[in-house]
Amino acid sequence: AQTVTQSQPEMSVQEAETVTLSCTYDTSESDYYLFWYKQPPSRQMILVIRQEAYKQQNATENRFSVNFQKAAKSFSLKISDSQLGDAAMYFCALRGYSGGSNYKLTFGKGTLLTVNP
Amino acid sequence: NAGVTQTPKFQVLKTGQSMTLQCAQDMNHNSMYWYRQDPGMGLRLIYYSASEGTTDKGEVPNGYNVSRLNKREFSLRLESAAPSQTSVYFCASSDNRGSNQPQHFGDGTRLSIL
Numbered sequence: 001a002q003t004v005t006q007s008q009p010e011m012s013v014q015e016a017e018t019v020t021l022s023c024t025y026d027t028s029e030s031d032y033y034l035f036w037y038k039q040p041p042s043r044q045m046i047l048v049i050r051q052e053a054y055k056q057q058n059a060t061e062n063r064f065s066v067n068f069q070k071a072a073k074s075f076s077l078k079i080s081d082s083q084l085g086d087a088a089m090y091f092c093a094l095r096g097y098s099g100g101s102n103y104k105l106t107f108g109k110g111t112l113l114t115v116n117p
Numbered sequence: 118n119a120g121v122t123q124t125p126k127f128q129v130l131k132t133g134q135s136m137t138l139q140c141a142q143d144m145n146h147n148s149m150y151w152y153r154q155d156p157g158m159g160l161r162l163i164y165y166s167a168s169e170g171t172t173d174k175g176e177v178p179n180g181y182n183v184s185r186l187n188k189r190e191f192s193l194r195l196e197s198a199a200p201s202q203t204s205v206y207f208c209a210s211s212d213n214r215g216s217n218q219p220q221h222f223g224d225g226t227r228l229s230i231l
Contacts, residue, residue: 009157033217035219042224043205043224043225044222044224044225045160045207045209045222047219050217050219052217091159091160104150104162104165104175105150105160105162105220106162107159107160107161108159109157109158109159110159
């Protein structure tokens with residue numbers, strides 16, 4: 001079984017500052033993938049960033065980057081130069097790969113990010 | 118680009134009524150999924166279809182049935198709606214040719230059961 005834990009139900013950050021959202025996970029699989037999704041008030045689920053577990057280099061997408069610590073099973077999201085449009089619920093998700101077509105995602109419960117002007 | 122389209126966007130039902138949520142994707146994806154989202158619970162997988170012609174239970178399948186009508190369409194049916202099924206329902210799809218491919222989500226259906 002896979003589990004994903006987001007220990008921060010809510011976070012806040014000042015506009016232009018940096019914030020880090022935490023995520024820890026557990027899986028018995030050796031090969032897996034990690035994702036961060038953003039859900040603004042519009043309710044859309046938007047992919048922010050993804051990380052392959054076999055890659056040591058941390059993924060980066062513009063102002064978004066991750067700190068992937070495989071041994072600690074930690075996958076945090078850093079948002080730099082926060083903008084008002086970053087305000088949203090953020091979900092961490094894990095997909096194991098056990099071969100075949102097993103591409104199910106396991107989600108954390110989410111962190112609600114508020115950006116203060 | 119339409120992506121994943123869900124209908125309806127909102128629905129109110131009475132306890133015991135039946136309802137089918139529709140989902141269609143135009144990205145030629147093999148895999149499709151149904152999730153429910155409840156406050157404080159994140160997204161939980163109800164059913165999924167790894168490929169056309171197959172369906173499997175997810176984490177919370179009780180009270181639901183699904184049909185993978187063809188490669189594009191994957192419907193979710195509530196045969197006898199209960200208040201505990203009040204939730205926001207999301208359909209998603211993914212390309213399983215590459216295991217790092219993300220899931221693409223529809224805009225959700227807000228379902229209220231009175």
